[in-house]
Amino acid sequence: DTGVSQNPRHKITKRGQNVTFRCDPISEHNRLYWYRQTLGQGPEFLTYFQNEAQLEKSRLLSDRFSAERPKGSFSTLEIQRTEQGDSAMYLCASSFLGPGNYGYTFGSGTRLTVV
């Protein structure tokens, strides 16, 4: 097992375009998390899945953002009509138990640049 995998590693898009990121968690992990990190800040929680159910969405996730985890395996995060303020590193993490038990491991992230 190679850990949490995220694709693409980098994405440059024009303002107004739609983008989609993919996260493949560690295979036996049933919990999956998306975070966003901007320069000079710590990661901020976006959303959480337990199996295929999306159990919480942060208010940071505007209507332009949607996340899915079909069949409780990989997850996608889509941003519609991108804005320059969406430029950030998008991080995915997974865990078998809650992070309070052991923390969780992040993937390598997808760096989005909106021009």
Added chain:
Amino acid sequence: QKEVEQNSGPLSVPEGAIASLNCTYSDRGSQSFFWYRQYSGKSPELIMSIYSNGDKEDGRFTAQLNKASQYVSLLIRDSQPSDSATYLCAVNGEDSSYKLIFGSGTRLLVRP
């Protein structure tokens, strides 16, 4: 709003010295505490976790927790230039079994 506060630094120490990184948190019900290391352009990497008051040692790293003071620290002994990175403190609260709240990180620079 639950917060985790860290001094942004940079904290500059000479090679071989002890680096001391500090973090305070606002949610008194917080149960679990973590330190992540993040190299520039990379994702955060979990290096330490601590759940009860006192010290926890792992190699050159020691995490210290004082719940009464709502204070967590990370000591790095025999600092190496390869330790130069941003160190993120993360806390998960009593009411959230799945969400970590991160501080903004402290940038550590170890001078050769």
